[in-house]
Amino acid sequence: MALKKLSLSLQFGEVKDAARHRAALPRHSVARWIRHALQSDAEITVRIVDAEEGQALNRDYRQRDYATNVLTFDYTQEPIVTADLVLCAPVVAKEAKENKKTLQAHYAHLLVHGTLHAQGWDHETSEADAQAMEAREVEILAGLGVKNPYL
Secondary structure, three states, X not given: OOOOOEEEEEEEOOOOOHHHHXXXXXXXXXXXXXXXXXXXXXXXXXXXXXXXXXXXXXXXXXXXXXXXXXXXXXXXXXXXXXXXXEEEHHXXXXXHHHOOOOHHHHHHHHHHHHHHXXXXXXXXXXXXXXXXXXXXXXXXXXXXXXXXXXX
C-alpha cells in the first residue's frame, strides 16, 4: 500500500524540558508515524503542549478537567483528513517512564492513536471497537518497528 500525502504542521508550545521532547519528535519521524496510520491524504497539525494548555483544552472541549496524553480534533475525513493532534508533553513523559517505554516510542504510539481517531476509529464506543482499534495500532506500530504498547 502506498503511503498517503501529508501536509504536516509540527508546533511546540511552552513546554518544560522542550529540548528532550523536540529530540523525540524529529519532523521526519512524526510524518512517517502519521503516514503509516493514514487511509487518505491528510492535513494534520501536531501541537506539543504543557499540562496547563492540555488541561484547558480537555476541559473546554471534552468536559474532563485534567490533562490527558493526546486529544484529537477531527474536522473532515473526506476527501482528505484534516485534524489537530494535541499531545501533552508532561503526561506523555510520565506515562513513558511508568510503562518503561522510550519517550519516542510512546509519542509514536499516541500519534498513530490520534491519527486513527481523526479517521473515525473510536475505542470508547464498544469493547469490539476498542479491540479493533488496538489491533490496528499494534499492526501499524509493528510495521514501524515499535513494540506492542499494550504488552
